[in-house]
Amino acid sequence: MTAPGTKSAPLIKPRDRDTVINALRAGVVPRLGLQHIQVGRRREIEALIADVTRVADGGAAMRFVVGEYGAGKTFFLFLVRQLALAKNLVVVQADLAPDRRLHATGGQARLLYAELVRNLATRTAPDGGALRNVLERFVAQAIEHASREGRGTEAWIRARLVDLQEQVGGYDFATVVAAYAAAHEDGDETRQANALRWLRGEYTTKTEARQDLGVRSIIDDANVYDSLKLLARFVRMAGYGGLFVCLDELVNLYKLQSAQARNQNYEQILRILNDVLQGTVEGLGFVLGGTPEFMLDTRRGLYSYEALQSRLAGNSFATDGLVDLSGPVVRLQNLTPEEMLVLLERLRTVFAGGDPMRHLVPDEALHAFLDHCRARVGDAYFRTPRNTVKAFVDLLAVLEQNPGTDWRERLGVVTVSEDRGGVDELAVAADPDDGEPVHRDDELARLQL
Numbered sequence: 001m002t003a004p005g006t007k008s009a010p011l012i013k014p015r016d017r018d019t020v021i022n023a024l025r026a027g028v029v030p031r032l033g034l035q036h037i038q039v040g041r042r043r044e045i046e047a048l049i050a051d052v053t054r055v056a057d058g059g060a061a062m063r064f065v066v067g068e069y070g071a072g073k074t075f076f077l078f079l080v081r082q083l084a085l086a087k088n089l090v091v092v093q094a095d096l097a098p099d100r101r102l103h104a105t106g107g108q109a110r111l112l113y114a115e116l117v118r119n120l121a122t123r124t125a126p127d128g129g130a131l132r133n134v135l136e137r138f139v140a141q142a143i144e145h146a147s148r149e150g151r152g153t154e155a156w157i158r159a160r161l162v163d164l165q166e167q168v169g170g171y172d173f174a175t176v177v178a179a180y181a182a183a184h185e186d187g188d189e190t191r192q193a194n195a196l197r198w199l200r201g202e203y204t205t206k207t208e209a210r211q212d213l214g215v216r217s218i219i220d221d222a223n224v225y226d227s228l229k230l231l232a233r234f235v236r237m238a239g240y241g242g243l244f245v246c247l248d249e250l251v252n253l254y255k256l257q258s259a260q261a262r263n264q265n266y267e268q269i270l271r272i273l274n275d276v277l278q279g280t281v282e283g284l285g286f287v288l289g290g291t292p293e294f295m296l297d298t299r300r301g302l303y304s305y306e307a308l309q310s311r312l313a314g315n316s317f318a319t320d321g322l323v324d325l326s327g328p329v330v331r332l333q334n335l336t337p338e339e340m341l342v343l344l345e346r347l348r349t350v351f352a353g354g355d356p357m358r359h360l361v362p363d364e365a366l367h368a369f370l371d372h373c374r375a376r377v378g379d380a381y382f383r384t385p386r387n388t389v390k391a392f393v394d395l396l397a398v399l400e401q402n403p404g405t406d407w408r409e410r411l412g413v414v415t416v417s418e419d420r421g422g423v424d425e426l427a428v429a430a431d432p433d434d435g436e437p438v439h440r441d442d443e444l445a446r447l448q449l
Helices: 014-025 042-056 073-086 108-118 131-149 153-160 170-186 189-199 206-213 221-237 259-278 292-296 306-312 337-351 363-377 386-401 407-411
Strands: 060-066 090-095 243-248 284-290 329-331
Touching (some): 014 337, 014 386, 042 060, 042 073, 042 329, 060 073, 060 259, 073 243, 073 284, 090 108, 090 221, 131 170, 131 189, 131 221, 153 170, 170 189, 170 221, 189 206, 221 284, 259 306, 337 363, 363 386, 386 407
Parallel strands (some): 060 284, 243 284
C-alpha cells in the first residue's frame, strides 16, 4: 500500500528486468532496459543525439566510438541505436568478424550487408527483421497516393522510384522494389520472397537473380556501400527519417594479417568518411566502435593509412581536461568512482524490480563492494567496468536465491579480474577463400607491460 500523497516508485517490467540481468551476467549488452542502467557520459550522448537529429533531417553523420575493452562501447552503440529508433530512423546493426568485413573478394562484405539487413529495425519492430515492414509501408503509401491522384499503383511506384534509378546500381534496386509491389498486388508470395532475398543480399549468382526477378546484378562484395546508400534513399521514400548504420568490433580489421586486406577495408572507410564530410549523401549515418589500438596504431590501425590519420586526428587545442566532440572521433571518457556507485545503485534497483523495499543489500554493501574491487584490480574497476558489473550482478543473484545469506561473507569470495579483452589474441589471418594474398607484415613480437 502507498500512503496518500506519496508517489510510488516506478516499477520495472519483469521482461526488462530479466533481460538486463541475464545479459549482464553473461557479460553482454541487453537489448532492452538500457535506460535503467545508463549513467554518465552525458556530453558524448548529446553529441550522438545531434548526429541522429542531423540524419533525421536529411543530413549525414559518421562517428568512431573509441574505448578500451569493457569500457562500454557496445553499450554506447546500443544506446545510440535506441535514440535513432526514437527519431523514426531505420537502424541496421552488425559486428565485424573474420567472415564479415567492409571490403573483400570472397563474399565477406556481402555477408556483412546480409547481417546488417537481417537486423534491420524500426521503431515499431525494434528486434530486427523489419525489411518486409518497410516495403509494406512503401506499398501502402503508393496505393493511397495512386488512388488519390487517380493513377495506377504500378505507374505511381515507377515514377516514385526514378530517383533511385539515377544512383549507382539503382536501376536494378528499383526494379526489385517494383517487383515486390507488383507481387504484393497479385498475392504472389514466391516473387515477394525472391525480392526480399535480393534486397537482403542473399543471391550469390547473377544468373539465378535474372531468372527469378529479371535483373542483371546482385548485391555483392563490390557494391555493399552503394547498396546501403540506395537503402537509405528508399527508406526515406517509405516515410522514415533515414538509415543509421551501427558497426561494432572494428578491431577485427586491425587483426587482419594481410596488409592489403587491411588497407582495402580502410579505403572503404575513407570513402564513407569523405562522402559524409563532403555532404554527398542524404539521410545516412554511421557509428563505428573500436579500441584505441585499432584507431591509433601507426603500423596496423587506422592511423597507418595516412589519409585517415589526417582526417581523424584530434584537436590539438583540446588538452588539460578539455574535450572536442565535434570531430568524427568520440573517445569514451572513463566512468568516475562516483558514477560507478550510481551504476551499482541502479543495478540493485533493477534486481528489486524498481521497488526500494526489495533491495537485496544496503548502501553500505555498495561502498564495501567498490572498496573490494579497488583492492583487487585497482582503478580498472571503474575505467573498464564490465567485469565489475558482472561480479556485482552475480553477487546479487546469489543473495536473491539464498535468502538470509550475509553479503559480508559472500563479498570475501567474490572474484573480480581486470578486463583485458582481446589484447593477447592473435591477429586474424585473411580467409584463404578471400582471393587476397596473406602478407605477414608483422613479424615483430608484440610486447605489453
